[in-house]
Amino acid sequence: MNWRAVGTIYAKELRDLLRDRRTLVSTIVIPTFIMPALMLVVVKTASTIVSKARAEIPRIMVIGGDDSPGIRAELEKTGKFRLERASGDWKSLISNKRVRAAVEIPAGFERALGSGSAPAITLYDYQGELKSGLASEQLRTFFTGLRSRATDKLLAERGLPASIARPFEVTQKNVAPPEKVGGNLLGGFVPYFLIFLCLTGAMYPAMDLTAGEKERGTMETLLCCPASRTAIVLGKFLTVVTGSLASVAFSLISLVFSLLMIGSTIGAATKGMGPAGEMTPTIDPLGILGVLAMVLPIAVLFSAVVFAVCLFAKSAKEAQSYVTPLVFVIIIPCGIGLLPGIDLNLHLAFVPIANVSLVCKEMLSGVWHWGYIAVIFGSTALYAAAALALAVAMFKREGVIFRT
Amino acid sequence: MIEATLLTKVFHDKKRGEIRGADGVSFRVEPGRIYGLLGANGAGKTTTLRMLATLLKPTSGTAIVAGYDVVREPDKVRASVGFLAASTALYGRLTAREMITYFGRLNGLDEPSLRARVRLLADELDMYDFLDRRCEKLSTGMKQKTSIARTLVHDPQVMIFDEPTVGLDVMTARSIVRFVRECRARGKTVIYSTHVMSEAEKLCDVIGIIHEGALKAEGTVAQLKARTGETDLEECFVKLACPGEAN
Structure with a gap:
């Protein structure tokens, strides 16, 4: 193998690609700016909507309860609700979002409350609708509060301690360290993001260096030189891997910055929500390094596969039509890491892409299963080597290289 | 020196089955001579020349180019050949x-001799006006000069031209023809394919008529004319390439 020729080809291809605006956009600009910006916009919008919904004083409707003026007054006094005049079509009003929720107070409720035999209260809401849910949640809080106070009063009247109705309290505390919570929250998302970028970063260079060259007639020129075909493939292939890794590197740097910004956004939105407020997404820097190491064989694998596929195509356009379905093929196993409740096992450790997605999620939440990590790194490297061998074999076939 | 012995290339096509792109082609080109491969489109000129430049591997037969198989x-063959198509x-x-x-680098030239070589080629081909402009911005004539410089950078002994004047205007085509003659004058072995009769007549020392992958006749223009009794090379070509169809 003539490594000097490989180096010459690599240096030229890299320079050639860097002069192409389309490559710069697809491997550097998009990963650096667009993706994190998109993420930021989504998270920011979502948290704005949530906090807006929380800040809104919901319109609710009280059905019945004319003989329970005290309850009505108390509801109004909380300042958390805007009471609407009762009307018969409350169901459609809730559906139309004119009213967020309704509460039905049966006749004689207030009178019966003192005797401990009050009839049931019914809450009406539109399930799945955020603001309606929040309104009925607040109504529920109000009425459970009312019930506790009524219980305490009844017990006190009979000279019994309040603890008889609530012999113990239930409190909820989070034991996971902050990075574990952050890891679970973002751990599925970050590898998904990076694996996807590995592919998009390899796509454009691979198309340009194979089908693109055939189309422009430079492939024949290159084949006239004394460098062996293997040297040519390796030089080109290394360029594709560089594109893939550059995408990952650029996105990772900007991801860290955008995470810091998103962290403060989530922190602000979840303030005062009890345990959930502690979910500041911090990520273990060692986990990030682990993810980078696992992404390396994935970048080689994708580069080789995309290279081989594009090599077969006659034109960049044809290559594009082969690569686009590949995106979906890769996204599916990659998305397994995003599913809640799927844990790594020995079978899954051999499933390409899905295994990396899962182990990255673990590493980001501070769990290091060295056995699995070794199996996954090894198997992915093996798949990558096989794909590269396929690309080299294809490059040596006249039917492929002169397929015009 | 080029010596082709029974060069054969068989392609497999799903619809048409087996196609003989070149079928037992044998010929010999001496240094300082221009061998013209004359044939219609699809006759097998490109396939034969690609085998000589080792872009395609012969199905059977072989060729010795500049002393290498x-x-x-x-x-080693590619290192001794300049291929322009x-x-x-x-x-x-x-x-x-x-x-x-x-x-130059791909041909293994070291940096000092490469610099000297670029200077020499730029002088000879008068390239200084556009040497540092991107190829996509060059005129057709400038592109041709750059291609010629590319084929000559390693000073090959053998030059292979595959229809180099196709689609060029008269002036650019003439400069290519001048360049081919110069290669001969410098003692290089030249093989030149074309389907233009006048070009072959003007340029080539020996002409091989190729049709349906096979070499049908070979000789100087005078020999070919004498053999067919025609005065026009086109008539000679038709008679020799497909004797049955001549009328």
Whole structure:
């Protein structure tokens, strides 16, 4: 193998690609700016909507309860609700979002409350609708509060301690360290993001260096030189891997910055929500390094596969039509890491892409299963080597290289 | 020196089955001579020349090019051959200088001799006006000069031209023809394919008529005319290439 020729080809291809605006956009600009910006916009919008919904004083409707003026007054006094005049079509009003929720107070409720035999209260809401849910949640809080106070009063009247109705309290505390919570929250998302970028970063260079060259007639020129075909493939292939890794590197740097910004956004939105407020997404820097190491064989694998596929195509356009379905093929196993409740096992450790997605999620939440990590790194490297061998074999076939 | 012995290339096509792109082609070209491969489109000119340049591997038969066997030592053959075809394009995003330098490096030239070589070629081909402009911005004539410099960067003994004047205007085509003659004057072995009779007549010392992958006749223009009793090379060509169809 003539490594000097490989180096010459690599240096030229890299320079050639860097002069192409389309490559710069697809491997550097998009990963650096667009993706994190998109993420930021989504998270920011979502948290704005949530906090807006929380800040809104919901319109609710009280059905019945004319003989329970005290309850009505108390509801109004909380300042958390805007009471609407009762009307018969409350169901459609809730559906139309004119009213967020309704509460039905049966006749004689207030009178019966003192005797401990009050009839049931019914809450009406539109399930799945955020603001309606929040309104009925607040109504529920109000009425459970009312019930506790009524219980305490009844017990006190009979000279019994309040603890008889609530012999113990239930409190909820989070034991996971902050990075574990952050890891679970973002751990599925970050590898998904990076694996996807590995592919998009390899796509454009691979198309340009194979089908693109055939189309422009430079492939024949290159084949006239004394460098062996293997040297040519390796030089080109290394360029594709560089594109893939550059995408990952650029996105990772900007991801860290955008995470810091998103962290403060989530922190602000979840303030005062009890345990959930502690979910500041911090990520273990060692986990990030682990993810980078696992992404390396994935970048080689994708580069080789995309290279081989594009090599077969006659034109960049044809290559594009082969690569686009590949995106979906890769996204599916990659998305397994995003599913809640799927844990790594020995079978899954051999499933390409899905295994990396899962182990990255673990590493980001501070769990290091060295056995699995070794199996996954090894198997992915093996798949990558096989794909590269396929690309080299294809490059040596006249039917492929002169397929015009 | 080129010596082709029974060069045969069989392609497999799903619809048409087996196609003989070249069928037992044998010929010999001496240094300082221009051998013209004359044939219609699809006759097998490109296939034959690609086998000589080791871009394609012969199905059977072989050729010795500049002392090396195309089947056994393809890398050495490529290092001794300059291949110029209408289809060998330039890298649009490289400058003319980078293009020449790239192929010089791939041919194993060291940096000082490469610099000297680029200077020499730029002088000879009068390239200084556009040497540092990107190839995509060059005129057709400038592109041709750059391609010529690319084929000559390693000073090959053998030059292979595959219809190099296709699609060129008269002036650019003439400069190519002048360049081919110059290669002969410098003692290089030249093989030149074309389907233009006048070009073959003007340029070639020996003409081989190729049709349906096989070499049908060979000789100087005078010999071919004498053999067929025609005064026009086109009539000679038709008679020799497909005797049955001549009328």
